[in-house]
Amino acid sequence: MRYSGFRVIAEALTGHKGWKPVWRDPAPQAEYDYIIVGGGGHGLATAYYLAKEFGQKRIAVIEKGYLGGGNVGRNTTIIRSNYLLDGNEPFYEFSLKLWEGLEQDFNYNAMVSQRGILNLIHSDAQRDAFTRRGNAMILNGADADLLDREQIRAMYPWLNFDDARFPIKGGLAQRRGGTVRHDAVAWGYARGADSRGVDLIQNCEVTGMRIENGKILGVETSRGFIGAKKVGVAVAGSSSRVMAHAGMRLPIESHVLQAFVSEGLKPLIDGVITFGAGHFYVSQSDKGGLVFGGDIDGYNTYAQRGNLPVIEDVAEGGMALMPAIGRARLLRTWGGVMDMSMDGSPFIDKTPVDGLYFNGGWCYGGFKATPASGWCFAHLMAKDAPHKVATAYRLDRFLKGKMIDEKGQGAQPNLH
Amino acid sequence: MIINHPILGPRDSQEFVYLGAAEMMNRPDGMSAGIEEFHEWLYHRDNPAGEHRELWYHEQGDRSWLVVTRNTLTHEISRVELARDVAKAMGRSK
Ligand SMILES: Cc1cc2nc3c(=O)[nH]c(=O)nc-3n(C[C@H](O)[C@H](O)[C@H](O)COP(=O)(O)OP(=O)(O)OC[C@H]3O[C@@H](n4cnc5c(N)ncnc54)[C@H](O)[C@@H]3O)c2cc1C
Numbered sequence: 001m002r003y004s005g006f007r008v009i010a011e012a013l014t015g016h017k018g019w020k021p022v023w024r025d026p027a028p029q030a031e032y033d034y035i036i037v038g039g040g041g042h043g044l045a046t047a048y049y050l051a052k053e054f055g056q057k058r059i060a061v062i063e064k065g066y067l068g069g070g071n072v073g074r075n076t077t078i079i080r081s082n083y084l085l086d087g088n089e090p091f092y093e094f095s096l097k098l099w100e101g102l103e104q105d106f107n108y109n110a111m112v113s114q115r116g117i118l119n120l121i122h123s124d125a126q127r128d129a130f131t132r133r134g135n136a137m138i139l140n141g142a143d144a145d146l147l148d149r150e151q152i153r154a155m156y157p158w159l160n161f162d163d164a165r166f167p168i169k170g171g172l173a174q175r176r177g178g179t180v181r182h183d184a185v186a187w188g189y190a191r192g193a194d195s196r197g198v199d200l201i202q203n204c205e206v207t208g209m210r211i212e213n214g215k216i217l218g219v220e221t222s223r224g225f226i227g228a229k230k231v232g233v234a235v236a237g238s239s240s241r242v243m244a245h246a247g248m249r250l251p252i253e254s255h256v257l258q259a260f261v262s263e264g265l266k267p268l269i270d271g272v273i274t275f276g277a278g279h280f281y282v283s284q285s286d287k288g289g290l291v292f293g294g295d296i297d298g299y300n301t302y303a304q305r306g307n308l309p310v311i312e313d314v315a316e317g318g319m320a321l322m323p324a325i326g327r328a329r330l331l332r333t334w335g336g337v338m339d340m341s342m343d344g345s346p347f348i349d350k351t352p353v354d355g356l357y358f359n360g361g362w363c364y365g366g367f368k369a370t371p372a373s374g375w376c377f378a379h380l381m382a383k384d385a386p387h388k389v390a391t392a393y394r395l396d397r398f399l400k401g402k403m404i405d406e407k408g409q410g411a412q413p414n415l416h
Numbered sequence: 417m418i419i420n421h422p423i424l425g426p427r428d429s430q431e432f433v434y435l436g437a438a439e440m441m442n443r444p445d446g447m448s449a450g451i452e453e454f455h456e457w458l459y460h461r462d463n464p465a466g467e468h469r470e471l472w473y474h475e476q477g478d479r480s481w482l483v484v485t486r487n488t489l490t491h492e493i494s495r496v497e498l499a500r501d502v503a504k505a506m507g508r509s510k
Contacts, residue, residue, distance in 0.1 A: 240464075241464075241465055249460040249463075253463050300463065300468055301489075303489055303491055342459050399455045414436075
């Protein structure tokens, strides 16, 4: 069923009796050409593009819980392409361009809102670094604007411009950045994949991999063995656990990132503001809640909840940047488990096992990557060659000295 | 989280800096190990769900390194040792 304005009116006049479940709930078949492990944004996008762009058939997505119950439904929904390094920027700009056409492409309202993102500057050194970053963005076909203090004052007069430690001196804006309704991204890709024949198999955990003579034969699951010619793993925070079934150790640690929502307020922030120096970022949802967050907790964890010190730290960052936030009540906090890599950049690569592919290491920034990640992973799996914007995301890049370390922190996942 | 420091008693984890897996104490010998071995040591991790031995540095305290055994599913801490004692037990340093 196609969605359209006409359809909404027609259904309204006939008592909304025509809406149907948007995807099937199939039992797993004995064998597929492609199995994608993980029904988050990346896994669903991969299945969608495999079917739609690469003409592949007999595809299944295997999800241990329900579709979209992982990080794709837990993030703070920010999309942007404001990276510095060559290995990253073309990939994220490709992703942003896909976001711009996504809703038409999969005929689903994902509320893609290019409301703009602003990274604040507090020192001359930071201005130099952001100027360089802005230039790198423009060289790669993205948009970037360096703003001065008065331009920012015109946008957000209530920011604390004269904080003693971090006075606001300017900012780097990307006006095509913004937010997207995260659940709708999972649902849109799921519906698009299902309607092209992809089996979306929920409540089915991958518990092992059958590998013989260096080749993948399929996956063991809580619902029995399922054979496959090719298996792609896109399980975000669970990457190390799942790839351990193939005997692999990864350059990844799992960490928790928390997010926060205030009570609903009248319109206050029409874009996204990041206060990197104070470890705080904020936007306002269409329902009115301030959606904000800060740093990861910083220790290995698989618990989808964080601890109080980070909540305190984020609240302090918020108070330093926008003292008015102190009058708002915090409604909810939650956490998601993230696949923090050794250089803060992701992997989309083959593995030493024939027919087994890996997608992960997305850290706290994989939501914006969802369309490009799915597209490039599908490209890799269908053609056995990397997409041109994802050639740097190799698993052996540390051995070769080709890290993509935007922050220059070294092999310390909790600092990226 | 509260870390029960072997010398100082229970301390708030905020006083500590987290480094990562305790297996990093076993750095290969720089004179004999090859690049592959170093690569494995520096970049690859077990990253288990469950019991995890890890290094915490008491920066805002006595500056000691601790080996903390903690469950990554529950955050429960079952054991805290001085990294120094752990290294000695492995036969390192006299
Ligand atoms: C609080 C928070 C805020 C964030 N904010 C942003 C942001 O503003 N912008 C941004 O770009 N990114 C953000 N991120 C990061 C982003 O959400 C993730 O990088 C991205 O969602 C990860 O990809 P995914 O959607 O495929 O992951 P997930 O949705 O986590 O999908 C992985 C799926 O794999 C399944 N799985 C795991 N193990 C198995 C198994 N054994 N068998 C079968 N299935 C399995 C899981 O159940 C899960 O559904 C944020 C993350 C968090 C936690």
